[in-house]
Amino acid sequence: MTEYLELDVRPILAAGGEPFGRIMEAVAALGPGEGLRLLAPFRPVPLFGALGARGFTHQDREIGGGDWEVLFTPTAGPAVSTTEAANDRWPIPLMHLDNRGLMPPEPMVKVLGAAEAMQRGEVMEALLDREPTFLFPQLAQRGHEWRGGFDPDGAAYRLLVRIGTGS
Amino acid sequence: MGYFAAALLSLLGAEALMAAGYGYPADGLRDPGTLVVVHLAAIGWLSLLMCGALFQFVPVLVNRPLAGAGLTLPALLSIVVGLVSLLSGFLAIDGLLETAAPFLPIGGFLLCLGFAMAAVAIGLTLARSRPLPLPAAYVAVGLAGLLAAASLGLVFTQVLGGTLSTPALMGIAARGVPVHATAGLGGWLTMCAAGVSYRLFPMFLLSPDPQGNGTRLAFMLSAGAATVAVGGGMAALLAGWTVPGVLLVAGLAAAGAAALYGRDVVNFYRGRRRRELELNMQIAVLAFASLGLAVVLAAPLAALAGGERGIAASIYLVAFGWLSGLGLAKLYKIVPFMTWLECYGPVLGRTPTPRVQDLVSEAAARPWFLLYFASVWAGTAALAFASAASFRVAAFGTLAATAAIIVHLVRARMLSDVAASQRFPEGALRPSLLYSIAPGGR
Numbered sequence: 001m002t003e004y005l006e007l008d009v010r011p012i013l014a015a016g017g018e019p020f021g022r023i024m025e026a027v028a029a030l031g032p033g034e035g036l037r038l039l040a041p042f043r044p045v046p047l048f049g050a051l052g053a054r055g056f057t058h059q060d061r062e063i064g065g066g067d068w069e070v071l072f073t074p075t076a077g078p079a080v081s082t083t084e085a086a087n088d089r090w091p092i093p094l095m096h097l098d099n100r101g102l103m104p105p106e107p108m109v110k111v112l113g114a115a116e117a118m119q120r121g122e123v124m125e126a127l128l129d130r131e132p133t134f135l136f137p138q139l140a141q142r143g144h145e146w147r148g149g150f151d152p153d154g155a156a157y158r159l160l161v162r163i164g165t166g167s
Numbered sequence: 168m169g170y171f172a173a174a175l176l177s178l179l180g181a182e183a184l185m186a187a188g189y190g191y192p193a194d195g196l197r198d199p200g201t202l203v204v205v206h207l208a209a210i211g212w213l214s215l216l217m218c219g220a221l222f223q224f225v226p227v228l229v230n231r232p233l234a235g236a237g238l239t240l241p242a243l244l245s246i247v248v249g250l251v252s253l254l255s256g257f258l259a260i261d262g263l264l265e266t267a268a269p270f271l272p273i274g275g276f277l278l279c280l281g282f283a284m285a286a287v288a289i290g291l292t293l294a295r296s297r298p299l300p301l302p303a304a305y306v307a308v309g310l311a312g313l314l315a316a317a318s319l320g321l322v323f324t325q326v327l328g329g330t331l332s333t334p335a336l337m338g339i340a341a342r343g344v345p346v347h348a349t350a351g352l353g354g355w356l357t358m359c360a361a362g363v364s365y366r367l368f369p370m371f372l373l374s375p376d377p378q379g380n381g382t383r384l385a386f387m388l389s390a391g392a393a394t395v396a397v398g399g400g401m402a403a404l405l406a407g408w409t410v411p412g413v414l415l416v417a418g419l420a421a422a423g424a425a426a427l428y429g430r431d432v433v434n435f436y437r438g439r440r441r442r443e444l445e446l447n448m449q450i451a452v453l454a455f456a457s458l459g460l461a462v463v464l465a466a467p468l469a470a471l472a473g474g475e476r477g478i479a480a481s482i483y484l485v486a487f488g489w490l491s492g493l494g495l496a497k498l499y500k501i502v503p504f505m506t507w508l509e510c511y512g513p514v515l516g517r518t519p520t521p522r523v524q525d526l527v528s529e530a531a532a533r534p535w536f537l538l539y540f541a542s543v544w545a546g547t548a549a550l551a552f553a554s555a556a557s558f559r560v561a562a563f564g565t566l567a568a569t570a571a572i573i574v575h576l577v578r579a580r581m582l583s584d585v586a587a588s589q590r591f592p593e594g595a596l597r598p599s600l601l602y603s604i605a606p607g608g609r
Contacts, residue, residue, distance in 0.1 A: 112516030133227045138512050
């Protein structure tokens, strides 16, 4: 039976705060096999992908008043080998793109377009069919950093881009 | 782009000579005129095209930048000057050029030098990326074929040019032509084309990468065929065994490899997630069909039309249907893509840009590709039936089609098919016809 640590981010948001850091701290502090019970004033969709990338499945339900409860449950192993996402200096991705099944160079265009809308230091996660060889020079030219790798089952290439200074 | 331009000009030249009735079948298979046409096509067109494509795509195959990128321009110059010199040497033998200059030995030397530089750049890139993914392994075998073909060519030119007269080398020159041709067309060009297609086709079709025993067996058979043909062929030359026997063994292995490769190609098309095929992928089907025809028809052609005519028809089909057809189709993808990336890459996401497919006009280009393949197949039949007149008509068809396809490539490069209003958004770069500023892009 999974033990859940409870984190209520509603007060943080009500005070105009930014809960992402607290959530990631809480996740980092979880023991093996422990899960997270998150209480939020909206359905925190971006977290599903971010914590999914770190090996958590989620169950969400509305608990009234527009508030949501989400149970993040650890799976047996991490969902990706690219534990890059867990690197402490990279914030969790704010932007999620699923570019699988798009005809090249459409995935590249979408990543670069999304990057323009983001702030320095923010991170985007993109799912791709292949390693984006032609994208890397474009990212480098614009001063962005990236990390990426195939998921263990080889079904998707997971790319993380940290927005840089721009050029 | 310089490689591609030099390659396309060579192709036009070779086709014009064939249309004019120079070389085989009007002349003999080993006459100087035939040698001019064959080397213009094999070195000037196919090998330069392959080198240019490999400089672009080997970095993609192994995910690291090209080693020795500084060698690409000297290699191009050396190969082009070497080729001109080699052809001049053949013309001198033919009596069309009166000169005492030792063009053949110089040409052989410069070609060897140029191809060695190209092989070093590609080979180093591969060597630093071991273990090699399957497509890159094909290219590695192809490079070995290139070096074998070039070294044999060097021996031929020195012997024919009179700079070497060792009996052993003269023996090689007398009997080594089939090994030279097999190493070049089979080892170098076909292996590299297969390798590159193993990576590019899943990419263009959005189909799963091939894996499994059939794919590995295809590689082992084709690598084995290349080793037997080139290694065994060389050994046969040195030891005085029968060369055709060795090549027959290699040919059987190659036919098996071609069948398995064909199965993988069919799976690329079947397993694709993109239903609508771009023109370059539709046309590539005709190139694969040509390879299949060449494999299936090789034996009946040899039996019906006799050895020399059968060989000529088969080689023509492989060189112009399979290798050239695939090359032209892929250029129609590569040139627009590289141009798009070069011109619009810096502003992608910042301002609306044309799509890659806006750079080409597929409907206008399609008939010319169809004419190209129809002419090549007609030309193959003309060779098999030894009809020199029909062959010239067919060759004229390939010439006209190629010229039109080149016009379409130049239009793509110059962004002529892009609506003028969106051709140059703020910050976009203007393309130069020959020089590409993209990484490794000359």
